[in-house]
Amino acid sequence: MQFEVIAKCKTTKARVSRMTLSHGVTMLPTFMPVATQAAIKGLTPEQVESLGVTLILNNTYHLNLRPGLKVLNEVGGAHKFQGWERNLLTDSGGFQLVSLSKFTTITEEGALFASPFTGEPTMLTPEESISIQHAIGADIIMQLDDVVSSLTTGPRVEEAMERSVRWLDRCTAHHEQSGKKDRQNLFAIVQGGLDPGLRDRCLDAMIQRKNDVAGYAIGGLSGGEEKDTFWRIIKQCADKLPEDRPRYSMGIGFAEDLLVCVALGVDMADCVFPTRTARFGVALTHSGPLNLKLNKHARDFDPIDKNCPCPTCSGKTSRAILHHTTTHETSAAHAITLHNITFQAQVMGRARAAIIAGTFPEYLRKFFSDYFGDAGYPEWCVNALRSVGVDLLEGKDLKLIPGSGAKWEYSDAS
Amino acid sequence: MSGHSPIPGLFFSLLTPSATRFGPRLGNVLLKRDEQTEIQIQTPSYLASTSRGVIPHLSRDHYASSGIRWVNIPFESFLDVLPPVPTLVDGKNSLHTFLGYSLGQHVVSMAVRDPADGREMPPNGNAHVAAYSLRGVRKVTPTEWKSYVYSCKPDIVFALADIPLTHPPYSQKRLTKSIERSASWLASLISPLPNNKYRPSVLVHMAGTTSVPARRAFAESLIEKLFGPEAETIKPLQTLDQGVTGYTFDLIPIRLSLEAAEKRHQDPFYPPAESIPPTPPPTIDSAPTPLSEVNLDPTIPAHTDQLSPLLQASLEPLSTTKLRLVNSVQTPHEILRLISSVGIDIFDAHWAQRAGDVGVALDFTFPAPSSHSPALKARENNKLDIGHNLYCSSYTHDFSAFGSASCGCRACSPVAPATRIYHGVDDPSFSGESSTIPSQAPAEPRVKPSFSRAYAHHLLHTHEMSAHSLLVLHNLSVLDQFFGGIRTLLQDRPEKWDQEVKRFEEIYDEELKVFEEARVMWRDVDLARGKGRLVREKAKQEEGTLGTAVEL
Numbered sequence: 001m002q003f004e005v006i007a008k009c010k011t012t013k014a015r016v017s018r019m020t021l022s023h024g025v026t027m028l029p030t031f032m033p034v035a036t037q038a039a040i041k042g043l044t045p046e047q048v049e050s051l052g053v054t055l056i057l058n059n060t061y062h063l064n065l066r067p068g069l070k071v072l073n074e075v076g077g078a079h080k081f082q083g084w085e086r087n088l089l090t091d092s093g094g095f096q097l098v099s100l101s102k103f104t105t106i107t108e109e110g111a112l113f114a115s116p117f118t119g120e121p122t123m124l125t126p127e128e129s130i131s132i133q134h135a136i137g138a139d140i141i142m143q144l145d146d147v148v149s150s151l152t153t154g155p156r157v158e159e160a161m162e163r164s165v166r167w168l169d170r171c172t173a174h175h176e177q178s179g180k181k182d183r184q185n186l187f188a189i190v191q192g193g194l195d196p197g198l199r200d201r202c203l204d205a206m207i208q209r210k211n212d213v214a215g216y217a218i219g220g221l222s223g224g225e226e227k228d229t230f231w232r233i234i235k236q237c238a239d240k241l242p243e244d245r246p247r248y249s250m251g252i253g254f255a256e257d258l259l260v261c262v263a264l265g266v267d268m269a270d271c272v273f274p275t276r277t278a279r280f281g282v283a284l285t286h287s288g289p290l291n292l293k294l295n296k297h298a299r300d301f302d303p304i305d306k307n308c309p310c311p312t313c314s315g316k317t318s319r320a321i322l323h324h325t326t327t328h329e330t331s332a333a334h335a336i337t338l339h340n341i342t343f344q345a346q347v348m349g350r351a352r353a354a355i356i357a358g359t360f361p362e363y364l365r366k367f368f369s370d371y372f373g374d375a376g377y378p379e380w381c382v383n384a385l386r387s388v389g390v391d392l393l394e395g396k397d398l399k400l401i402p403g404s405g406a407k408w409e410y411s412d413a414s
Numbered sequence: 415m416s417g418h419s420p421i422p423g424l425f426f427s428l429l430t431p432s433a434t435r436f437g438p439r440l441g442n443v444l445l446k447r448d449e450q451t452e453i454q455i456q457t458p459s460y461l462a463s464t465s466r467g468v469i470p471h472l473s474r475d476h477y478a479s480s481g482i483r484w485v486n487i488p489f490e491s492f493l494d495v496l497p498p499v500p501t502l503v504d505g506k507n508s509l510h511t512f513l514g515y516s517l518g519q520h521v522v523s524m525a526v527r528d529p530a531d532g533r534e535m536p537p538n539g540n541a542h543v544a545a546y547s548l549r550g551v552r553k554v555t556p557t558e559w560k561s562y563v564y565s566c567k568p569d570i571v572f573a574l575a576d577i578p579l580t581h582p583p584y585s586q587k588r589l590t591k592s593i594e595r596s597a598s599w600l601a602s603l604i605s606p607l608p609n610n611k612y613r614p615s616v617l618v619h620m621a622g623t624t625s626v627p628a629r630r631a632f633a634e635s636l637i638e639k640l641f642g643p644e645a646e647t648i649k650p651l652q653t654l655d656q657g658v659t660g661y662t663f664d665l666i667p668i669r670l671s672l673e674a675a676e677k678r679h680q681d682p683f684y685p686p687a688e689s690i691p692p693t694p695p696p697t698i699d700s701a702p703t704p705l706s707e708v709n710l711d712p713t714i715p716a717h718t719d720q721l722s723p724l725l726q727a728s729l730e731p732l733s734t735t736k737l738r739l740v741n742s743v744q745t746p747h748e749i750l751r752l753i754s755s756v757g758i759d760i761f762d763a764h765w766a767q768r769a770g771d772v773g774v775a776l777d778f779t780f781p782a783p784s785s786h787s788p789a790l791k792a793r794e795n796n797k798l799d800i801g802h803n804l805y806c807s808s809y810t811h812d813f814s815a816f817g818s819a820s821c822g823c824r825a826c827s828p829v830a831p832a833t834r835i836y837h838g839v840d841d842p843s844f845s846g847e848s849s850t851i852p853s854q855a856p857a858e859p860r861v862k863p864s865f866s867r868a869y870a871h872h873l874l875h876t877h878e879m880s881a882h883s884l885l886v887l888h889n890l891s892v893l894d895q896f897f898g899g900i901r902t903l904l905q906d907r908p909e910k911w912d913q914e915v916k917r918f919e920e921i922y923d924e925e926l927k928v929f930e931e932a933r934v935m936w937r938d939v940d941l942a943r944g945k946g947r948l949v950r951e952k953a954k955q956e957e958g959t960l961g962t963a964v965e966l
Contacts, residue, residue: 006844016839027844042473044883045828046824046828046829046830046862049831049834050834050835052836067810070811074811081869083828083863301503310835311474315474318512321513324499325466330879330883331469331474342837348837349837349839352840355839
């Protein structure tokens with residue numbers, strides 16, 4: 001991997017970098033759409049590429065179950081299997097073991113879980129996770145970490161953090177021997193729950209191992225914790241992580257979360273939110289989400305966003321036809337998914353452009369103003385951005401919304 | 415009536431006048447939209463079916479790359495809230511604009527009902543058709559239909575027809591009503607609206623269900639010169655036939671009626687026996703299939719051989735030069751037979767699109783290949799499947815393209831995008847990557863390796879929508895090539911036609927066992943999305959651990 005920071009924001013910690021992998025260049029910060037089962041829901045890889053997406057995510061846990069390693073080995077990896085010619089990232093499968101299986105027991109050896117096929121006890125070790133990811137062949141692979149819910153408290157959090165460090169060593173050792181290091185890049189995952197002390201210890205241990213890892217992910221978040229805690233942990237990690245490694249915040253997808261993370265120094269993020277919400281008829285726009293199921297859109301012949309370059313909007317697909325077809329026809333999901341992926345890319349692309357131009361604080365203020373309007377800003381965003389020198393409320397008299405403050409279009413809002 | 419159409423815009427012409435009234439024929443549908451734009455469809459050919467106005471599973475950006483030239487819009491899905499939304503769209507081509515079809519590529523037709531929907535419906539009235547919308551049954555009057563047509567301005571419209579979809583059989587009185595209403599509703603549609611430049615091209619559904627005399631009577635009523643108030647209505651036309659571009663046949667109501675007749679041929683209410691074509695000796699095992707209870711998309715027994723005499727009875731009195739269209743055909747075999755025995759020009763593609771829904775990749779050609787393709791499964795009757803049930807575990811490791819023959823569809827020949835969207839600081843000046851296409855050179859599309867059966871198999875079992883997009887693109891392309899093969903043979907070696915049809919019937923299985931099997935597996939995956947799904951899949955896999963077991 002070549003990783004090069006090409007511009008930094010003078011106010012915030014935001015930066016623009018160029019990340020060169022085996023399947024081309026990805027400009028950071030970027031958002032990665034999720035193709036859990038080796039397909040972005042409903043789309044072909046050609047469509048995804050035409051949207052300007054250069055990096056997507058596959059899930060190791062799912063691909064290991066189906067199509068299975070034998071198929072992936074025969075075909076020569078997940079790129080060829082799904083016809084994706086750009087960059088690919090796989091997670092380690094650890095998160096799904098915990099989120100999808102009730103019976104997972106973590107031992108020092110690995111994660112012991114009930115096979116979803118036979119119910120038999122099956123072990124996923126750090127070495128095996130890396131081997132599976134080698135077979136998938138993604139450009140970026142993740143260490144197996146000991147995942148605990150971000151709401152867990154007590155000694156288990158510390159144990160998980162320390163084990164994640166030990167498992168990182170096993171992952172790097174296994175990756176080192178594999179001979180795949182030139183094409184696949186291993187990222188470490190910083191754990192430590194919501195405890196700044198544990199996070200600090202984890203950061204220290206993992207930064208010591210910097211020469212063995214190509215980048216760092218911030219894990220163990222986006223699990224229902226308070227947003228106020230969330231941003232503080234992100235900031236703590238981003239501040240400490242080395243300049244010359246990409247930083248990946250896992251499971252982040254709301255536009256306001258993305259921009260706060262970018263301002264705190266994050267380079268990459270992934271989330272199923274934009275593609276999942278599309279299937280329920282929600283289109284993301286720079287002035288907030290549109291719930292196309294609502295009757296107020298039934299006779300609206302405007303596209304989702306007149307200025308959007310996506311095929312759905314530039315092809316003048318109206319809100320009315322999307323209202324008519326959404327949740328009934330898969331093509332409505334395709335159309336809104338094409339749009340939402342483009343929206344995420346636009347949010348990040350404009351961030352890159354603003355950082356280069358030295359206008360990132362202005363971009364943040366404009367984005368929040370357009371997106372939230374007079375409804376008020378999430379308090380945590382205001383606080384997080386103040387911590388890096390941007391005051392969203394400058395010259396404004398707006399109320400602050402406690403909690404997540406995420407914006408949604410409800411039926412009574414019409 | 416002969417030679418030139420009274421309706422400017424859409425013209426049908428026969429290229430090779432067929433030797434007989436009902437033989438196979440080559441034709442051309444020409445839509446001249448304006449000075450610059452025209453669309454030609456060589457016939458025999460197909461039209462794509464739509465659901466809620468869209469071609470199921472295709473994105474709009476796929477419309478252009480697919481070979482689709484004609485889409486039919488059942489209008490009933492827009493009737494849940496009145497006035498129907500498409501009637502509110504401004505402009506000259508509101509249906510194209512609203513639904514995203516291309517003025518230069520797509521002929522758009524509009525029908526009130528979905529011809530693939532054979533569900534029992536409340537009876538039609540003297541002045542309305544019962545149509546189905548998400549919010550229940552809606553009555554559509556001829557006046558309303560005409561106003562919808564004039565607002566939406568489709569290229570072609572199916573006249574409102576009284577097609578009984580109540581429980582068959584139908585009394586003679588019911589059939590008489592059906593004929594009279596259909597004729598009168600047609601008259602109301604073709605009567606010109608003053609001060610309106612738009613003139614719809616009208617197709618008329620041939621009424622009479624399974625009664626030969628009733629079908630003949632309806633056809634004759636089209637060419638009768640009208641008198642009195644009726645003549646006033648359609649002035650300056652003299653007969654109804656002068657106002658129509660072609661004749662259409664919905665097969666589902668006919669099949670339902672034939673099926674009912676077969677089940678209760680003793681019933682005294684049934685129409686007189688001599689009016690029903692005799693049932694030919696069954697060539698297909700019609701024993702009830704145990705799969706029927708899980709069949710969410712029931713196939714009505716085809717009764718193909720009984721159809722031809724009925725269709726012929728309708729066409730017998732009429733001019734041979736007008737377009738003939740059939741909806742709800744079920745197999746390629748049936749298409750060939752209806753071309754042979756009736757001379758049909760356009761068929762709907764619903765069955766082939768539906769195959770993509772249930773995981774079948776079509777794989778057949780006309781003329782049939784001279785050597786047996788080993789890639790296709792042969793049945794007990796020694797005939798080949800017309801496609802692959804990609805749910806089947808035998809495709810888990812099959813990395814070949816969907817079809818055996820080369821195919822230009824976006825699934826078999828995906829094309830790398832020539833351009834991409836840039837979002838900021840990601841263009842070549844920042845990324846250092848050269849743009850895909852040098853700016854001066856003419857865009858030479860780069861064809862990528864085909865998607866594989868194994869990939870589609872994976873997507874089907876993981877319930878991914880992309881599977882159906884790829885399969886529908888492929889199946890429509892196979893159908894397009896099938897019709898291409900038909901036209902080439904009719905053009906170059908018409909004397910071989912009967913022989914090739916026979917050979918096709920001998921080589922390919924018409925029972926479509928592969929569809930039945932696919933439907934069962936489709937349903938299993940569709941219904942089993944929650945817990946235990948993988949366990950059930952495992953149990954069904956005869957080969958045990960191949961490819962899908964946990965290999966941790």
